[in-house]
Amino acid sequence: MANLFSEEIxxxxxxxxxxxxxxxxxMNMEVAVGFSGGKDSLVVYHLCKRAEIDCKFYFNHALxxxxxMQYIKSFGDVIRRRVAVGFFEHxxxxxxxxxxxPTTAWCCETYKHNPKFIDGCVILGVRKVESAKRKERKVxxxxxxxxxxxxxxxxxxxxxxxxQGSTSxxxxxxxxxxxxxDDDVWQYIKKYxxxxxxxxxxxxxxxxxxxxxKANFTRNFEMLMKYPKLVNCVIGARERSNGNIDWRITGxxxxxSNDKVYYxxxxxxHGFMPFSEKQEKLYQQFREKYEKTTIHSxxxxxxxxxxxxxxxxxxxDD
Numbered sequence: 671m672a673n674l675f676s677e678e679i680x681x682x683x684x685x686x687x688x689x690x691x692x693x694x695x696x697m698n699m700e701v702a703v704g705f706s707g708g709k710d711s712l713v714v715y716h717l718c719k720r721a722e723i724d725c726k727f728y729f730n731h732a733l734x735x736x737x738x739m740q741y742i743k744s745f746g747d748v749i750r751r752r753v754a755v756g757f758f759e760h761x762x763x764x765x766x767x768x769x770x771x772p773t774t775a776w777c778c779e780t781y782k783h784n785p786k787f788i789d790g791c792v793i794l795g796v797r798k799v800e801s802a803k804r805k806e807r808k809v810x811x812x813x814x815x816x817x818x819x820x821x822x823x824x825x826x827x828x829x830x831x832x833x834q835g836s837t838s839x840x841x842x843x844x845x846x847x848x849x850x851x852d853d854d855v856w857q858y859i860k861k862y863x864x865x866x867x868x869x870x871x872x873x874x875x876x877x878x879x880x881x882x883x884k885a886n887f888t889r890n891f892e893m894l895m896k897y898p899k900l901v902n903c904v905i906g907a908r909e910r911s912n913g914n915i916d917w918r919i920t921g922x923x924x925x926x927s928n929d930k931v932y933y934x935x936x937x938x939x940h941g942f943m944p945f946s947e948k949q950e951k952l953y954q955q956f957r958e959k960y961e962k963t964t965i966h967s968x969x970x971x972x973x974x975x976x977x978x979x980x981x982x983x984x985x986x987d988d
């Protein structure tokens with residue numbers, strides 16, 4: 671039964687993709703397929719290949735780590751797109767050290783949803799179970815109700831009314847696996863022996879941006895443990911900016927100027943939400959890792975300076 675169900679949802683997803691391609695062609699649009707390096711976009715990539723549609727694959731670069739970048743680069747037909755300025759430089763120079771939050775996530779708007787990269791017609795690996803916000807997403811979505819109504823007769827030829835929505839940033843978009851479960855995704859990957867992002871094999875539950883203000887500390891914890899100096903990058907960018915920044919967490923009514931590491935970690939808990947008991951333990955684990963990394967870096971820097979001075983003295987003696 672599991673195999674039959676697997677074949678059924680595969681067939682349905684491919685049918686959706688083919689219908690969407692035909693609709694796009696009738697509307698004189700080119701199909702773009704989003705690729706992020708995650709498991710969902712990998713499945714959509716493979717389904718589009720099987721559907722044999724005319725399309726181009728795009729990756730909008732934001733704050734991904736080296737492993738993800740190398741993985742995406744290995745797909746020769748995925749086109750990389752990025753804005754000229756990186757996350758930390760943008761934080762420092764363009765927005766005066768203002769950190770993004772779940773409600774004002776300028777990072778998403780600058781990198782993932784930059785108007786320069788908004789394709790008119792796109793296929794995405796969005797799924798309902800990923801978040802409460804995505805629970806209402808439909809298989810097919812138009813930019814707004816006006817566009818949907820204007821093109822109703824044509825769209826109805828390919829997608830039933832129950833599959834249609836109007837909350838997209840694009841003129842038309844398709845989510846071919848929107849109703850798939852996590853198990854469906856992993857079973858598909860296993861069935862076709864697809865090469866996944868190595869971060870999953872390293873135990874990471876999420877890939878994409880290394881840190882995300884929309885996520886909680888539990889989700890950000892994994893990447894912080896791999897790259898503890900990310901905290902220093904954020905602190906440094908804020909301190910070098912020309913903005914009138916502060917280190918106060920309003921919910922605590924406390925200034926953390928003397929503990930900026932804690933401030934940044936709380937920022938990465940869905941925008942300064944208090945730590946749960948479990949998260950407090952994770953924070954202590956990270957803080958230990960951070961302290962060891964900082965001490966090691968300081969000692970190494972001191973050693974290199976000492977070696978350099980010794981070398982300079984020796985040259986002076988000569």
